[in-house]
Amino acid sequence: MDKLRFLSLGSGSSGNCYYFGNSVQGILIDAGIAARTVRKSLKEIGVDFSQILGVFVSHDHIDHIKAVGALGERFNLPVYATAKTHNGINRCWGAAQKLNGNRRVLEPGEKVQVGDFSISPYSVSHDATESVCFELCYRSHHILIATDLGCTNEEVCSLIRQSDIVVLEANYDERMLKEGKYPYYLKQRITSDTGHLCNTETGRVLAENWHPDLKYIYLCHLSKDNNNPELALQTVETCLNEAGITYGSDVTIEPLNRNLNELVEFDD
Numbered sequence: 001m002d003k004l005r006f007l008s009l010g011s012g013s014s015g016n017c018y019y020f021g022n023s024v025q026g027i028l029i030d031a032g033i034a035a036r037t038v039r040k041s042l043k044e045i046g047v048d049f050s051q052i053l054g055v056f057v058s059h060d061h062i063d064h065i066k067a068v069g070a071l072g073e074r075f076n077l078p079v080y081a082t083a084k085t086h087n088g089i090n091r092c093w094g095a096a097q098k099l100n101g102n103r104r105v106l107e108p109g110e111k112v113q114v115g116d117f118s119i120s121p122y123s124v125s126h127d128a129t130e131s132v133c134f135e136l137c138y139r140s141h142h143i144l145i146a147t148d149l150g151c152t153n154e155e156v157c158s159l160i161r162q163s164d165i166v167v168l169e170a171n172y173d174e175r176m177l178k179e180g181k182y183p184y185y186l187k188q189r190i191t192s193d194t195g196h197l198c199n200t201e202t203g204r205v206l207a208e209n210w211h212p213d214l215k216y217i218y219l220c221h222l223s224k225d226n227n228n229p230e231l232a233l234q235t236v237e238t239c240l241n242e243a244g245i246t247y248g249s250d251v252t253i254e255p256l257n258r259n260l261n262e263l264v265e266f267d268d
């Protein structure tokens, strides 16, 4: 009845938004797609905005905050972000609506309880005003959501070791980016420690922090131009195999689509 459910409404540079919830309440991580699309997609899985306890924002890039103002102001949802990210949101010209009320301030490392969910933000390296990943705990589940990070840190690694569900960036294939059409400065930005994670790095970090309770891995924020789902999955699997990691059919490794994905329900 109160199983954890996960819906990826958007993942990648066109917009990011993830829903985690149970039968009565839930939260959103990031809101980089139109508010009406969020509402429509949630409605299709039987979730109303009145059931959303908060929108948790990882950082102030437009693909993560586009609808934050609308969700906070028009739909009255509390928006949780660090103080610096809140400032960044209100400075952002691309966000459709400013956020005046409904601001909740997160402190990296400090846990917030909303309904049955506890959420802790942790700092990550990425070139926004400030960036965090999230640890989400619900019943027996420990979930890591780490999108947009130029490099991993000890906190991210330790969270992988504690999680049964991991949503982790696999942004680009090194060769596709290198040989692709992006200008030099953009390639430099993406590969830097404050840019994005490549498939190999994602695979390496997963291999190094692998443990038997890790059952669901979702590769997120795949680049449209420098990656594809098959390649991301294949690269991560190769890294795991090369590290001698064996896992059974009870382990799911799945790249997320850029648009709406299918609803997932996790076993307790």
Ligand SMILES: [Zn+2]
Residues within 6 Å of the ligand: 012, 013, 016, 061, 063, 064, 148, 221
């Ligand atoms: Zn992003």
Ligand SMILES: [Zn+2]
Residues within 6 Å of the ligand: 059, 061, 126, 128, 148
């Ligand atoms: Zn970003």
